Amino acid sequence: MKNHVITAAVFACLLLGSGCGQEDSGVEIQVYADDVKKNWNAANMPPVPEDTKVMVYPSLVEKFVVEVAGHDGDIFIVEEPMLQAALDPEGLHSLQELEVGSGGAVFRKDQGMVYAAVVGEDASLLRRADVSVSTPLIAVIPAYSDKKEQSLRILKQALAEPRLLQKGGEGTWNSTG
Numbered sequence: 001m002k003n004h005v006i007t008a009a010v011f012a013c014l015l016l017g018s019g020c021g022q023e024d025s026g027v028e029i030q031v032y033a034d035d036v037k038k039n040w041n042a043a044n045m046p047p048v049p050e051d052t053k054v055m056v057y058p059s060l061v062e063k064f065v066v067e068v069a070g071h072d073g074d075i076f077i078v079e080e081p082m083l084q085a086a087l088d089p090e091g092l093h094s095l096q097e098l099e100v101g102s103g104g105a106v107f108r109k110d111q112g113m114v115y116a117a118v119v120g121e122d123a124s125l126l127r128r129a130d131v132s133v134s135t136p137l138i139a140v141i142p143a144y145s146d147k148k149e150q151s152l153r154i155l156k157q158a159l160a161e162p163r164l165l166q167k168g169g170e171g172t173w174n175s176t177g
Helices: 002-020 034-038 061-069 080-086 148-160
Strands: 028-032 053-057 075-079 117-119 137-140 172-175
Touching: 028 061, 034 053, 061 075, 061 080, 075 080, 075 148, 080 137
Parallel strands: 028 053, 028 075, 053 172
Antiparallel strands: 075 137, 117 137
C-alpha cells in the first residue's frame, strides 16, 4: 500500500513537472471582447510576428481573472468595464512610452504614469476583421509578464500604426469560448 502511494505521488509530480516545463517563447495576446468574438474571422486577420499567439474570448470577467491569476498572457485587450472590475495599476506594467498618439489612457497613477491605453477602431485587429465595437477596448501589459519589452514593442506598433502586426510570421490566431 505504501509503495502505491509513493508511486502515485512520484507520477503526479512528473505530470505536474512536465506541464510546467513547457515554457512558451512567444508573446501571447488575449482579447476579451464580445464584438470581436461575435464577428471573428481568422482568415481576415493580419499575419502576426513569429511565436506570437492571439486568443479571442467573449468578455467574461471570470475567465479574464483566472488567466491573470494564472499569470497567463503578455498583452490583454479587454472591454473597459472588465479591466476596471478586475485589475488595478499595481499589477500592470507602465505604458508611459505609448501615451503619445494612442488615443488616451485609462489608468494613471504616480504622477501621471500610464498603465493602460485605448485601442482605436483603426487598429488592424479591428479594422481587418471589420469589427465595430460598442464598448471601448483597452490594452494592458501585466507586471508579471517576462516578455514586457517584446510586448511593449508589439503594442507600440499596434497603437502607432493602423497596420497592426504586419510583419509576417508563423504566429497563430485562435478563437475559443
